[in-house]
Amino acid sequence: MKYYHSHVIIPEKCAGRLKCIKACPTRAIRLRHGTITYYDDLCVDCGACINVCPEHVFAPIMDDFSDFEKFEFKIAIPSRTLYTQFNASIHPNQIHQALKNIGFDAVMDISRVSQELIFAISEYLKTNPKEKPIISSFCPSLIRLIQVNYPNLMELISTFDASREITAKEAKQEYAEKLGISISKVGAIYITPCPAMVVSIKQPAEKEKSWIDGAIGIKDIYNLILPEILQMNEQVETIDTEFHFHYGTGWGETGHLSRFLDAERHLTIVGIENIMNVLNDIEDSKLKNIDYIEAYTCPQGCIGGIFCVENPYISRHNAIMLERKFGELKLFDEAEVLKKYHEQYYFLGRHVLPRPTRAQAVDIGTSIKRMIQKERIFVKLPKKDCGLCGAPTCETFAQDCARGEAELSDCIFFKLSTH
């Protein structure tokens, strides 16, 4: 199987700095014969390589606005992070109006569904599920990290769908009905803080097909809507009266779910290294008395996504201000949500499955043989992890040699010792 990733490599831009190779948390990237390549089965779309490369060798593949012309009706679904890119003196309705000015027919905010979901999750935790802790399924990169590196934790991933997905489904159904057109003519476009969301739309690990039809990075939309917003006057707040804007507690910060749930039995983790440490502990059954884990692979949570424009600390401040202004409203009816919860409305319908990586591509016997070979080669390598061979560490280089994918002569120390 070929795994979709939301970036392309532009080899001619590469200056051979090896930064990406070291930055990749799953050690998927190699520099082979002067060209950057990566193992697509190991890539979890965290964006670390995109972030770290000064030459922009990794170019995100983004939808272009013109790609959505095929839809008769276009709905923008902004990530909560979009609002935090602006000073709180700019009303969210101004942002919505600006999105409409640039060509969207409607804007759907995910706050109501998010509120419903948090309520539904807390209901679910009350049933005291057997497998604990439940790991939140909102960060697509986290899901992929577990698929690739922690396949034995797959069944801990929450089977709740993401609020962006449910919002897209509801919005498309609503407008298709209202306008009397086929649902395929209604497009839902997510405005995303990170490339991982794009992957979860194009090739979902979570389910068969996403309800969302495309994605545009916050960075790209920002440049389009900022001039529109600057032109608007203060009265614009009243322009969009379709729904009440709500900005839930802690949104845009980390821990927004956990805050709603019983905080004593929940963990919030950000940053992929920190997440890996905690996942290791879960594997050992070391983590006791924790029911729910909310985790985001970006260093600051979604406000640290690589498509964000604003510095994450300012974004967090903006989020706090938004929350003060718009955080009080309760947008849903508990009884109705409970009913939907019992009808399985919020669930994905199945567990996320592990991703068969290169380790599983051969039988255990062959794999062990390679392991023996790898150890044999590894002990004799310089263990300087210089990366000049094109692999991130001497250990990965030994692994590649044992798989017949790298040449000994790629190791500069080995070359020197033979001349």
Add this chain to the structure above:
Amino acid sequence: MKLKEIIEKLSLVTLTNVEDKEVSGVFISDMLSDVMSSAETGNIWLTVQTHKNVVSAANLIDIAAVIVTNGKEVPEGTVELANRFHVNILSSPLSSFQLASKLVEAGLK
């Protein structure tokens, strides 16, 4: 089976100082990446390659001996390096295929 015994039975020519070793099996390849991925410690390795990287690979995997087949001439630099790394290099006028049969006949497992 011991290396010295094999050298004797197959009249192999020694190109380096030879340290006797236990032989665990045979591996034939002229591609270094194959050797790295699949040869095992204590194997004797039959090849027509003679450059210095042969020594590096043999050393890494602890090959019992490299046998250069087809009677190919081995460059001095390679022999020198092999002596430095204590890698045994032998030579045979036979082809790899012919030598493989001889090794089995000699009772090598």
Add this chain to the structure above:
Amino acid sequence: MQEDRNHSIEIAKIKEALQADIITGNSQTGQYVTGIYASDLMSDVLAYGKSGSILITGLNSVQAAISAYMAEFKGIVFIRSKIPDQDIRKFAEEKGLFILTTDTDMYETCVKIASIEGEVSVSTAAAALTKRAENVTTYSFSIDGQDFASAGMVSTQIKTILKSIGYNPLIIRRVAISTYEAEMNVVMHAKRAKVTLKASDQEIYIIIADEGKGIADIELAMQEGYSTATEEQRAMGFGAGMGLPNIRRNSDKMNIESKVNEGTTIETMFFVK
């Protein structure tokens, strides 16, 4: 060259001996090859190969087909499950070369072909090749008693190894839990321990041998909730008395031996299938 005698082997026989798949040249299986040449270095094929031979190679490139054709070979055996691509097939079909693929390596391929003509007896060949299957990898680690800061390191390392081998996630989970519990026992109660991991395609085997105070009554220690942990250790979240029962629950086979004031050895086994 010595013993440069001519062979005469039917292609069908080669296919049978190697249990090879035929990729091109289905109609040629009744023909005979008169020589065998095994190499990945194509310049040598041209220099040493003889007309009418078969080439045994792991070089999966059109270069192999071109060299075989130039040296007037009848066909090629690609070893180690290498499947020739469209270019090679097309070239071979045009030039009338037959192509076989086999999963055996070059040595095994040579020995098997040699046994067809009785150059090597079939039983000798079989005996030489049976030994090649066994695969076990062994690792050693050590744990220091009272080193709570690094507790869990060994089970994490073992887990990493098992994951990169590619075992089923469920078995890895069981190994991880029981090794972690055993490691914690060492940290709490012993001076130090040596851990050995042996992994094969049949089973995963872990031995944890510690030097320490030992266990006086193993049966009692195996009961859930039984613990000799100190107040401080419990305050840190250790010593709930679930260690040994958890190890037993998660392993397929467990053996525990202990001598008071000497140490405890726990062996656990996990079956791969």
